[in-house]
Amino acid sequence: MQRKLLALAVAGAFAVPGAALAQVTISGAVRYSVDNVDHDNGSAASAAGSGVSKWGLTGHSANIKFQSRESLGGGLTAWGVLENGFTVGRTNAQNYAWAGRNSGLGLDSTSWGTVMMGLWDSPYKSLDGVWAIGQPAAYSYSPTAPIFGNGDTTGSMPNPNCSVNESGAGWTISPAAGGGGAGVTSTVCAFSAGSKTSFQRRLNSTVQWWSPVWSGAQVLLAVQTNGQKANSTTGNAGGTISRADPELWAAGLRWTGRNWGFILGYESHKNFNLSSEFSATGTLLPVSSQSRSSKDDAWKIGGNYNFGPVQVSLAYEQLKYDLGTNAAPTNMKHKNWAVGMAIPVGNGAIRGSWAEGQVSGSAVAAGTSQDGSMYNLSYEYSLSKRTLLYAAWAKLNQDNASNRNFGTNVEGPNGWQQANIAGGDVRYISFGMNHNF
Numbered sequence: 001m002q003r004k005l006l007a008l009a010v011a012g013a014f015a016v017p018g019a020a021l022a023q024v025t026i027s028g029a030v031r032y033s034v035d036n037v038d039h040d041n042g043s044a045a046s047a048a049g050s051g052v053s054k055w056g057l058t059g060h061s062a063n064i065k066f067q068s069r070e071s072l073g074g075g076l077t078a079w080g081v082l083e084n085g086f087t088v089g090r091t092n093a094q095n096y097a098w099a100g101r102n103s104g105l106g107l108d109s110t111s112w113g114t115v116m117m118g119l120w121d122s123p124y125k126s127l128d129g130v131w132a133i134g135q136p137a138a139y140s141y142s143p144t145a146p147i148f149g150n151g152d153t154t155g156s157m158p159n160p161n162c163s164v165n166e167s168g169a170g171w172t173i174s175p176a177a178g179g180g181g182a183g184v185t186s187t188v189c190a191f192s193a194g195s196k197t198s199f200q201r202r203l204n205s206t207v208q209w210w211s212p213v214w215s216g217a218q219v220l221l222a223v224q225t226n227g228q229k230a231n232s233t234t235g236n237a238g239g240t241i242s243r244a245d246p247e248l249w250a251a252g253l254r255w256t257g258r259n260w261g262f263i264l265g266y267e268s269h270k271n272f273n274l275s276s277e278f279s280a281t282g283t284l285l286p287v288s289s290q291s292r293s294s295k296d297d298a299w300k301i302g303g304n305y306n307f308g309p310v311q312v313s314l315a316y317e318q319l320k321y322d323l324g325t326n327a328a329p330t331n332m333k334h335k336n337w338a339v340g341m342a343i344p345v346g347n348g349a350i351r352g353s354w355a356e357g358q359v360s361g362s363a364v365a366a367g368t369s370q371d372g373s374m375y376n377l378s379y380e381y382s383l384s385k386r387t388l389l390y391a392a393w394a395k396l397n398q399d400n401a402s403n404r405n406f407g408t409n410v411e412g413p414n415g416w417q418q419a420n421i422a423g424g425d426v427r428y429i430s431f432g433m434n435h436n437f
């Protein structure tokens with residue numbers, strides 16, 4: 001990505017004589033496509049919005065990033081990053097908050113690596129660039145969204161007391177979880193909660209360590225602080241507060257050579273699936289009816305090899321969930337795999353991939369299937385080192401109970417950025433442009 005170094009002259013009108021200038025790197029990307037999308041009827045032929053075909057303008061994580069670095073001597077460097085998403089189309093402002101993408105500060109050392117804190121991709125998510133070589137330039141349509149990781153999300157760990165969405169009045173205890181009433185403002189709900197089930201996570205309040213690169217290999221470790229933790233209390237002016245005790249940690253290995261790459265990742269979630277201990281009227285549920293303590297985990301392995309005329313990739317992933325109540329525990333397991341390829345052609349490349357996801361376990365209702373598959377094929381043409389054009393085709397096939405979704409900003413069947421219809425197949429044809437600066 002091309003970058004410009006700007007000297008931010010705090011001197012000028014507000015200058016302090018003798019003050020040093022701070023050098024800030026500004027970079028980013030503008031990525032948009034014009035799309036034709038076709039949604040079929042899904043498992044329910046009468047579903048609202050089913051059977052629709054339409055055109056849309058889709059943004060693919062357009063962003064602008066500000067980064068500052070300061071050499072401290074002795075092989076130590078301090079840095080800070082603020083990265084912001086933006087769109088020129090319709091938007092939910094919450095998704096484009098200031099510093100709503102990878103943002104944080106840290107210390108780099110030539111001997112012990114990097115320690116950072118802030119809002120950042122989990123190591124588990126950040127490994128995908130090694131194996132997802134077949135994804136199109138319009139990467140909202142890549143298998144990393146509807147097949148791998150069970151969706152993409154940003155935010156805190158979940159809390160059964162908190163509403164997921166932000167209102168004009170601020171964050172509130174969810175009335176359903178809080179025992180009735182309109183809810184009360186709570187510091188417990190200070191952050192936007194990420195999905196309970198996703199392993200493609202951008203973590204807020206994270207502390208991470210990235211090792212130095214040893215002969216092409218790097219280890220990544222991360223934890224997410226447990227600010228969402230809460231004890232059971234009653235008698236609050238709007239309801240009760242239920243127990244919440246989520247935990248998350250993740251680890252990854254990235255190893256690359258001259259013409260190959262390899263990744264291995266793991267992520268653990270504890271108590272992400274807890275529901276409120278209280279009924280909607282504020283009555284404490286019997287222990288047997290309360291959701292059980294859960295431990296969900298995911299691991300994946302993948303890599304790529306460049307044969308010269310073609311580069312190929314393979315990946316496999318397994319997700320496991322503990323669900324249900326203390327009296328009736330259930331479970332669910334996802335097994336996902338993908339094959340990708342990239343073929344240089346002239347001033348561009350042909351890219352393609354196939355991914356398959358299978359879901360099993362006692363939580364899957366009898367007579368239903370949540371399996372799905374994803375295909376994509378694209379050609380991208382580079383106009384320069386920073387600008388490319390592309391045409392892409394993508395198809396998502398879903399069994400009757402499968403409800404998988406593409407990446408952010410994609411036109412849904414019932415309007416913009418809406419979930420797909422359960423069991424519905426989706427086809428995209430896209431014409432787009434990426435420009436980096």
